Amino acid sequence: MLFHVRMDVHLPHDLPPLDAADILAREKAYSQELQHSGKWRHIWRLAGQYANYSIFDVRDNEELHAILSGLPLFKFMDIEVTPLLRHPSSIRDNDT
Numbered sequence: 601m602l603f604h605v606r607m608d609v610h611l612p613h614d615l616p617p618l619d620a621a622d623i624l625a626r627e628k629a630y631s632q633e634l635q636h637s638g639k640w641r642h643i644w645r646l647a648g649q650y651a652n653y654s655i656f657d658v659r660d661n662e663e664l665h666a667i668l669s670g671l672p673l674f675k676f677m678d679i680e681v682t683p684l685l686r687h688p689s690s691i692r693d694n695d696t
């Protein structure tokens with residue numbers, strides 16, 4: 601199943617810089633491992649915002665929830681999830 605996910609990051613201003621660096625490094629490693637696995641298909645930065653649009657390709661809602669709640673930045677994020685399905689007019693075969 602494909603999901604469009606918007607993540608808005610709100611790091612607390614009083615987070616010590618070393619803690620912030622550690623959590624961001626863990627977030628990057630977690631995300632890149634999932635990208636290599638094919639479950640996190642795309643990630644884009646939203647210009648001018650500390651936010652991203654991502655596409656996940658996972659088995660079901662439960663797997664998506666497990667992945668998102670495992671994000672090191674999870675407690676500092678607002679996350680919006682939209683399930684996707686193939687559009688009947690799509691000319692692409694790999695939209696599922």
Ligand SMILES: O=C(O)CC1=CCC(=O)O1
Pocket residue numbers: 607609627628629631632650651652673
């Ligand atoms: O910077 C972000 O948008 C938050 C994030 C998610 C995965 C990652 O590496 O950073």
